[in-house]
Amino acid sequence: MSRASGDVTAVPAKPQPLAHEQLDALVEVLNDVRERGSRSRPGIIRSTGLTRAVVTSRVSELLNRGLLLEGRLGPSTGGRAPRQLEFHADAGHVLAADLGATSIDVAVADLSGRILGHLAEPADIADGSGTILGRVDELFGEVLAGTAGIPGDLWGIGIGVPGPVDFGSGCVVAPPIMPGWGEFPIRETFAERYKVPVWVDNDVNVMTLGELRAGAARGHRSVVFVKIGTGIGAGIVIDGRLHRGAHGSAGDVGHTQVTHDPTVVCRCGKIGCLEALAGGAALARDATVLAREGSSPLLAERMSAHGGRLEAADVSWAASHGDAPSAQLISQAGHLVGEMLSTAVHFLNPSLIVIGGGVSNAGDRLLAAIRETVYGQSLPLATRELQVRRAALGSQSGVVGVATMVIDELFSRERFARWVEDGSPSGRPELAASAA
Numbered sequence: 002m003s004r005a006s007g008d009v010t011a012v013p014a015k016p017q018p019l020a021h022e023q024l025d026a027l028v029e030v031l032n033d034v035r036e037r038g039s040r041s042r043p044g045i046i047r048s049t050g051l052t053r054a055v056v057t058s059r060v061s062e063l064l065n066r067g068l069l070l071e072g073r074l075g076p077s078t079g080g081r082a083p084r085q086l087e088f089h090a091d092a093g094h095v096l097a098a099d100l101g102a103t104s105i106d107v108a109v110a111d112l113s114g115r116i117l118g119h120l121a122e123p124a125d126i127a128d129g130s131g132t133i134l135g136r137v138d139e140l141f142g143e144v145l146a147g148t149a150g151i152p153g154d155l156w157g158i159g160i161g162v163p164g165p166v167d168f169g170s171g172c173v174v175a176p177p178i179m180p181g182w183g184e185f186p187i188r189e190t191f192a193e194r195y196k197v198p199v200w201v202d203n204d205v206n207v208m209t210l211g212e213l214r215a216g217a218a219r220g221h222r223s224v225v226f227v228k229i230g231t232g233i234g235a236g237i238v239i240d241g242r243l244h245r246g247a248h249g250s251a252g253d254v255g256h257t258q259v260t261h262d263p264t265v266v267c268r269c270g271k272i273g274c275l276e277a278l279a280g281g282a283a284l285a286r287d288a289t290v291l292a293r294e295g296s297s298p299l300l301a302e303r304m305s306a307h308g309g310r311l312e313a314a315d316v317s318w319a320a321s322h323g324d325a326p327s328a329q330l331i332s333q334a335g336h337l338v339g340e341m342l343s344t345a346v347h348f349l350n351p352s353l354i355v356i357g358g359g360v361s362n363a364g365d366r367l368l369a370a371i372r373e374t375v376y377g378q379s380l381p382l383a384t385r386e387l388q389v390r391r392a393a394l395g396s397q398s399g400v401v402g403v404a405t406m407v408i409d410e411l412f413s414r415e416r417f418a419r420w421v422e423d424g425s426p427s428g429r430p431e432l433a434a435s436a437a
């Protein structure tokens with residue numbers, strides 16, 4: 002793509018439509034500071050390959066719009082020390098809600114994704130969209146009221162849900178654990194109420210974004226994140242951006258077929274899915290069999306102490322207390338996930354694989370089995386610098402991820418084009434004054 006050159010026009014006093022190349026450069030310069038941490042004009046020139054004139058002009062425009070600040074004095078390279086550029090994270094704030102199968106988390110964050118206030122409470126997603134989203138609305142009010150020093154205006158809202166989402170429409174599609182949610186206009190409801198743009202995405206994608214910007218995957222451009230919870234799903238990062246696919250179902254790897262055994266029936270209705278063998282629900286099911294058969298006295302003891310029920314966490318616990326059959330279950334799950342990942346490695350050549358979700362707390366045994374299989378089954382060029390790590394963000398990973406999604410969308414090229422013309426991120430003219 003060619004770059005605008007000789008572009009030294011004065012910064013317009015009022016927001017005006019930008020040419021394509023000017024807009025591309027504006028977004029690229031902003032994101033270079035925001036995501037990659039460039040601190041000076043020469044740094045941005047090196048990092049983006051844009052010309053000095055273009056960078057100078059776009060930096061001025063971003064300073065005028067209140068999106069960049071000139072802060073502390075940077076290191077001098079002989080002459081006068083330049084002021085360091087910073088992303089103006091306090092220009093506004095965003096609201097994030099992360100819905101789990103059994104929980105609601107809400108948070109308010111600044112524009113860097115830093116969490117300023119966070120509330121969490123148990124909930125049952127099967128209570129339906131009206132009840133759950135009504136509660137989210139109340140919790141948004143509570144977190145805003147209870148957090149001191151929230152900067153600027155509300156710029157956007159994000160909602161993460163534990164089911165498949167058509168990202169384009171913001172609707173949940175055939176959600177297995179969210180009956181009745183399919184038709185509910187989540188985005189329109191919150192957009193109408195708060196008068197800001199709203200984005201909805203699935204839990205795995207938002208966790209991927211959280212790890213990418215603030216967790217284990219910081220600084221990587223090609224990443225595969227795998228969440229092993231009750232089910233299994235993946236988030237795919239290509240060239241620093243989350244890849245959602247044509248309809249938002251990219252990374253739905255839990256339903257790849259790994260066996261033709263007709264007795265392995267998945268909750269999706271198909272035979273032999275990965276998550277029907279290696280997900281948390283599968284581990285709990287297999288552990289129950291081990292306990293009943295008498296192959297694992299430790300699991301049997303645990304089961305009777307827990308009212309006849311076992312969960313994936315019990316398998317991890319038993320394995321860490323020397324129970325060989327439990328250790329075997331976890332290794333087997335790790336090998337199956339590793340086989341799926343070695344295919345992903347051949348397709349995508351990531352520099353990093355991140356393992357998250359409840360079952361990833363099973364400890365080193367799971368990670369070791371995944372590593373062994375991925376390195377053993379992939380070609381040397383693909384694994385030469387490949388790392389496999391555990392996710393770094395703990396209980397806040399959902400809300401950090403949702404806030405990150407909103408911020409990434411606010412500063413995406415498409416959205417940016419609109420709000421450069423509107424004069425404000427929300428399209429509300431009164432915000433133009435505070436951003437100018």
Ligand SMILES: [Zn+2]
Nearest residue numbers: 256267269274
């Ligand atoms: Zn399935």
